[in-house]
Amino acid sequence: MKKILFAASEGNPFIKTGGLADVVGALPKYLDSRKFDVRIILPKYMCISWQETQKLSHVTEFYADMPRGKEYIGIDKVKVDGITYYFLDNEHYFAGDSPYNQIFQDVNKFAFFSRAVLACLPRIKFCPDIIHCHDWQAALVPVFLKEFYGNDNYYRKIKTILTIHNQKFQGRWRIDDIENCRDLPADCRYKAMEAYHETNFLKAGILYADRVTTVSETYAQEIQSLAGGEGLDGVMRQASGKLSGIVNGIDNEDYDPMTDEMLSAPFGIKSIAGKKKNKKSLQRELGLKQDGSAMLIGVVSRLTEQKGFALVNEIMEEMLNTMNVQVAILGTGEDRFQDSFRYFGWKYAGRVSATIGYREELAHKIYGGADAFLMPSQFEPCGLSQLISMRYGTVPIVRETGGLKDTVEAYNEIWQTGTGFSFANYDASEMLMIIRYAYEVFTSHPKEWRMMMKRCMKADHSWQCSAGKYEELYRELLG
Ligand code: ADP
Numbered sequence: 491m492k493k494i495l496f497a498a499s500e501g502n503p504f505i506k507t508g509g510l511a512d513v514v515g516a517l518p519k520y521l522d523s524r525k526f527d528v529r530i531i532l533p534k535y536m537c538i539s540w541q542e543t544q545k546l547s548h549v550t551e552f553y554a555d556m557p558r559g560k561e562y563i564g565i566d567k568v569k570v571d572g573i574t575y576y577f578l579d580n581e582h583y584f585a586g587d588s589p590y591n592q593i594f595q596d597v598n599k600f601a602f603f604s605r606a607v608l609a610c611l612p613r614i615k616f617c618p619d620i621i622h623c624h625d626w627q628a629a630l631v632p633v634f635l636k637e638f639y640g641n642d643n644y645y646r647k648i649k650t651i652l653t654i655h656n657q658k659f660q661g662r663w664r665i666d667d668i669e670n671c672r673d674l675p676a677d678c679r680y681k682a683m684e685a686y687h688e689t690n691f692l693k694a695g696i697l698y699a700d701r702v703t704t705v706s707e708t709y710a711q712e713i714q715s716l717a718g719g720e721g722l723d724g725v726m727r728q729a730s731g732k733l734s735g736i737v738n739g740i741d742n743e744d745y746d747p748m749t750d751e752m753l754s755a756p757f758g759i760k761s762i763a764g765k766k767k768n769k770k771s772l773q774r775e776l777g778l779k780q781d782g783s784a785m786l787i788g789v790v791s792r793l794t795e796q797k798g799f800a801l802v803n804e805i806m807e808e809m810l811n812t813m814n815v816q817v818a819i820l821g822t823g824e825d826r827f828q829d830s831f832r833y834f835g836w837k838y839a840g841r842v843s844a845t846i847g848y849r850e851e852l853a854h855k856i857y858g859g860a861d862a863f864l865m866p867s868q869f870e871p872c873g874l875s876q877l878i879s880m881r882y883g884t885v886p887i888v889r890e891t892g893g894l895k896d897t898v899e900a901y902n903e904i905w906q907t908g909t910g911f912s913f914a915n916y917d918a919s920e921m922l923m924i925i926r927y928a929y930e931v932f933t934s935h936p937k938e939w940r941m942m943m944k945r946c947m948k949a950d951h952s953w954q955c956s957a958g959k960y961e962e963l964y965r966e967l968l969g
């Protein structure tokens with residue numbers, strides 16, 4: 491039995507700001523439990539809900555040597571669906587009303603987290619064969635492991651994998667300001683960890699980890715290019731021998747239109763008519779006109795530049811004035827997008843609804859009730875929303891980038907194949923053209939549209955396949 495420890499900054503069902511939490515919460519369940527004992531370690535943020543923290547039991551506590559002196563580390567744990575979650579407690583670092591606060595605090599906080607993960611292993615009596623680290627927040631685990639524990643018998647055999655969920659976020663700050671990195675050798679701090687005169691956690695992780703993965707094959711290529719590398723393309727090319735892309739999946743049990751209790755009516759491939767009821771009640775709930783013939787476009791997203799909302803803003807008026815479409819937006823993020831969507835919601839009341847906030851239940855209702863799902867990302871490492879929408883027979887309209895390119899097959903009207911609509915260039919008029927095409931198929935070729943909905947629902951994007959690829963990687967790494 492091989493032991494794997496996931497180290498991450500978020501994970502379902504405890505703390506989530508985006509797809510990382512979905513991956514961390516779902517993937518371990520799909521790894522073969524006869525061969526792998528997979529556990530997860532997360533920070534015990536004070537913003538984790540009271541209901542969730544009530545379920546935790548206390549394991550132990552100790553004081554570890556850190557640059558500031560002795561620091562408290564508490565460890566709690568809980569088992570969910572057979573998977574053990576550990577929580578690292580320190581109220582100094584993990585306070586605040588969200589997992590991420592100011593970047594200058596965050597870099598120090600996650601340097602502490604990475605050190606604490608390693609320090610606690612003998613205390614939890616779990617010496618993993620592999621620590622599977624996620625994103626920049628856990629990227630220093632391989633660094634501290636090699637620099638501080640390289641010669642320690644207990645730690646010597648531990649291998650590390652770093653999975654990059656988003657290369658844009660790197661954990662950058664002024665080198666000398668990060669207290670919890672102060673005792674790393676100067677050679678490491680000013681060379682491996684340095685990029686563009688700042689410290690760069692992701693870069694260091696890439697160089698120190700035994701293997702690096704990212705969440706789709708196309709993104710694995712893109713991050714090695716000048717356009718997609720976010721300044722680290724050279725480092726990625728240097729690391730290309732140990733880099734691979736494994737596309738994310740979704741938890742088919744969490745997202746199942748036949749059993750989803752948040753929907754107003756269940757539906758499946760054989761009872762696709764049930765989707766109409768969901769559309770109706772979604773329109774009612776959001777104050778949209780009860781119009782079955784309008785193409786209802788859903789958006790559930792972080793409202794950021796990455797997700798392509800600059801394009802959406804550009805074409806919104808023209809789209810609404812030339813087609814019978816409705817738009818249901820759910821998201822939080824940058825003010826400029828929140829404000830513009832609120833404005834459209836006001837100006838086109840009854841046709842546009844903008845819910846600014848994070849709402850799990852409404853998200854399910856949009857996936858279940860919309861006809862199409864818009865995701866015109868500027869870049870997208872993988873994207874889970876398009877996978878969820880397909881599972882609910884909601885046809886995705888995406889830009890061909892990263893995981894969107896790898897998971898959505900463009901509609902071909904001659905062969906009647908495809909699971910969505912896609913456009914290549916990051917260009918508003920190209921996007922509008924493809925929305926028009928989708929609208930034409932939706933309004934003039936309902937039978938073909940229905941067939942596409944069914945293809946979407948049939949396409950298997952569950953974790954089953956990708957989990958096998960991670961297992962292969964673990965096996966290969968452990969020799
Ligand atoms: P990213 O991780 O870049 O935000 P993904 O598509 O990988 O994008 O994952 C986003 C996840 O977060 C999906 O599960 C999506 O449904 C969910 N989500 C995003 N915004 C919201 C929101 N405002 N309310 C509820 N769920 C949301």
Ligand code: GLC
Binds near residue numbers: 508510655873893
């Ligand atoms: C990141 C990416 C998203 C990906 C998710 C989970 O948030 O932006 O594309 O699906 O991580 O890997």
